[in-house]
Structure formats: C-alpha cells, structure tokens
Amino acid sequence: MRSTTRRWSVLLAVGGLAVAGCATGTADREGEDVTYDADAEVSGPLTIAGFGTGDEVGEVRFERAQAAVPDVEVELVEGDLDIQQFLSAIAAGDPPDLVNANRDQIGTLAARGAILPLDDCLEGEGVDPSVYRDSALGQVTLDGALYGVPEFNQVQITMASTELLGAAGLAPEDVDGSSWEAVTAAAEALSVQEGGDLQVIGYDTKLPEFLPLWARANGVLLLSEDGRTANLDDPAVVEALTFAADVYDRQGGFSAVKANRDAQDFFGAQNQFATGALGAMPFEQWYLNVLNEVSPDAPVAFGPFRDRQGEPLAYTAGSAWAVPSGSENAAAACRFAVTMTATDTWVAAAQARVDAVEAEGRLFTGLLTANTEADERIRAELVPDDAPEPWASGVDAVYAADEATFSFTANPADAEFKAAWQDAANRVLNGQAEPQESLERAQEEAQSALDAAWAEWDERD
Secondary structure (H helix, E strand, C coil): CCEEECCHHHHHHCCCCCCCCCCCCCCCCCCCCCCCCCCCCCCEEEEEECCCCCCHHHHHHHHHHHHHCCCEEEEEECCCCCHHHHHHHHHCCCCCCEEEEEHHHHHHHHHCCCECCCHHHHHHCCCCHHHECHHHHHHCEECCEECCEECECECEEEEEEHHHHHHCCCCHHHHCCCCHHHHHHHHHHHCEEECCEEEEEEECCCCCCCHHHHHHHCCCCCECCCCCCECCCCHHHHHHHHHHHHHHHCCCCHHHHHHHHHHCCCCCCCCCCCCCCEEEEEEECHHHHHHHHHCCCCCEEEEECECCCCCECEECECEEEECECCCCCHHHHHHHHHHHCCHHHHHHHHHHHHHHHHHCCCCCCCCCECEHHHHHHHHHHCCCCCCCCCHHHHHHHHHHHHCCEECCCCCCCHHHHHHHHHHHHHHHHCCCCCHHHHHHHHHHHHHHHHHHHHHHHHHCC
16 A cells, blocks of 8 residues: 655646455435445555645545555645636546535535535444534535535634733733724724834734624524524624724724734744734734744733633634545545544544654643544643643643534535625725624625525435
C-alpha cells in the first residue's frame, strides 16, 4: 500500500477502475445501493481530495486509517477542496472516493446529490453518532440524514493584552463580551490614533465573520433550528450588527481597523499582542498555540467569550469527511473516515503532538476535535494540569467554549445563506447601508434561496 500526492487534473483523468469490495455509490439520494459491513474486506484504489497530512497530527491519523484498509491503495489530492472542480467531477461521473470539506458546505453538497448519506456507514462500522458533538452533527445533518463525519472543531475565546488593559485601568472581564457597554468603552480607551492612522486597535469584533457569534450572544440564531427560516432581520441581529460595527466606527472605521490588521505579523514573533497593537478580540482557539510558539512571553490573557448573560459561548466550525456520489470504493471511504475520527486515533495523534512540542521545549495546550470522547481523554491524559499562566487559563477557556457551542443546521442553501449575512455585514462596514436596511435586504435574499432550495429538496421525497 502506498500514498501519493496527485494533481486534480490527473484525478479527473482516472476512470473505469476495477474495484473489489462490498460497496459502490451513486447519486441516489437514499443511498440504497450502498452497503457497509465492518467485517467486510475492502480493496482497490481510494482517491481522497481536500486532505493533506501536513503535520504529526495528520500523519498519525493517516497511518491509522491506512492500516484499517490494508488492501487499499490510497492516493491523495492535497489542498483545500475546490467545490466547483469537485462538482464538475461528479457531473463527469469521475469523482474522488472520499473528500474532506468544511462542514458549512455539506448541506449544499447533499442537496445537489454530490454526496451520499452516511447513517448506514456509521452503523455498519459500529460507530455511535452520539460520540460526535451535537453542534458539529447539526452542521452535517440534512433533513434528518447524516451526510458527513465531523472532524476538527474550532471555537472562539477572548484574547487580550494585559499590558494595555492594565495601563487603562481595565480587566479581562471588561472585554469578554458580557457587557457590550464595557466593550465599547474599552475599545475607545485602548485604541490609539496618530496622524490619521490607527496605531492600536482597542477591540476587534471580528466582523464580518463573527456576526453569528454576536447575534447569538444577543439571544438569536441567524437561522431557525430546522434550517428553513432566516432570522437576519430580527431586531436582536440588527442590534448586534449595529453594536459590532459601531465599535469600529469609534476607532476610525472598519477600513482603518482592517489596514492595521493586515499590517500585523499575525503568525510571527512580532504579532499584535507582542507589539501592543491590539487590546482584545474574540478569536479561534488555535491561535493560542501560535502565540505559545512564537511569543510565549507576550503580555496576553485568555478567557471564554461570553454572551450578554455572562455565559460562555462559541460558534463552532470545522471540517468533515464525506463520500461522493459515484464513489468507486464507498466502503473503504467509510472505514477510512470513521478511523480518521475515532477516539483512539485522535488520542494517538495528540500524543504525537505532545512529543513534538515537548521536544521543542514548548507546552501542549490541547487539541479540539468533534469527538467528545477524544476531547475528554486528551484533556485528562495529555494536557498538563500544572501549566503556567496565561496558558492554564487559555486551556480552561478553550474547553469551556467547547462545551458551549452552537451552529447552523445544515440546509440545501448553505452557500447562499452564508453569502447573504456576510454581504449584509460588509455593506455596513463599507458604509454602503445602515444595519436595518442591509439586514432586511439580506433577509429577502436568504429566505428566497432557502425557500427555493427546500422546495426542490422536498419534491424529491
């Protein structure tokens, strides 16, 4: 068995492969011609798109998944999944056998008949879906059917400069999101403008990407729990966008904040916390590891992002494995995917990360997955309980956030819905519209797309 990296053009040229195994796949919505059997032997080639080993975590997991399909020749198409190329391959009848995609793409792919339902896959391989975090499952479940196997998990925590906060007489609690008035005041107190340029961002609300987080902190989801009704013009969403954009306006406007952002050495030793160019922001937990590696002595504090009632809150995101319609080796693809996300696989991968960072004299700060059992074991067995500050608080914040996640239910208009709310936020940030007007327009766009997509989906029943 071997693993190779192949260009997409080569993948598209491959066709007519003879496959031994117990499953094939087609675009059939119910997947009735696909069977999965944990005891069956699978063989033949398995082409995988959208995944690369990259680091020790990827390498260990990949090796374990290969071992689970010993008679299968695995071939990788590395790099992010190109959705248009993937859909073209589906239309041409020559897709890869397994893909790694963003979870917010799964609903659209399922609605287009591009991927197969996987409930039988998990059952056949003896996997209880409850091992995966509910918020992650919601992102890959369309109309009650599972279309993806959740992989990594991303959450947001609050990150702040203790040096800047202290100089302004503020505390981390003033910028954790629980009081919007305190956040606004901190942004004004911490920001520094010189000669018309923003030298220090007091507070970055991380628009447009984090609009769902601020809306949920204000008590509303942008999308109904059944995935059919947009709530973009809800007064609570309007209030959230108004607040988050106003924080930028008080610092010279979004363009000034973005210019400052873009000038920072975000992944380097001269990052915005090391140089005192940022007061505070909510951001994904993986940046904790970046800061620990490149600027371990930077004056930074970590804590949960909190809603307006003071409770931890995070908007979950991440990747998932999916089996394309027309996969020539769906059984092997299923086994590979569930092995990649199995508890023992994640723990072994985390141990490899521990070994790697300790060899470099650094601290292991955890590894978040969509597998709740894996997360519990990794924290209990591998995350040090005597970590120094601020990293101990950072780890606590990450795991608190991981227990307080929300997401959007998968729907057949995932892409259009996301574009609608992001465009709404961008119009406000660019001064093209007021929040109420922009969100009303987005509501019409999003609901129209949802109605059309659901109507087409329901007609297939």
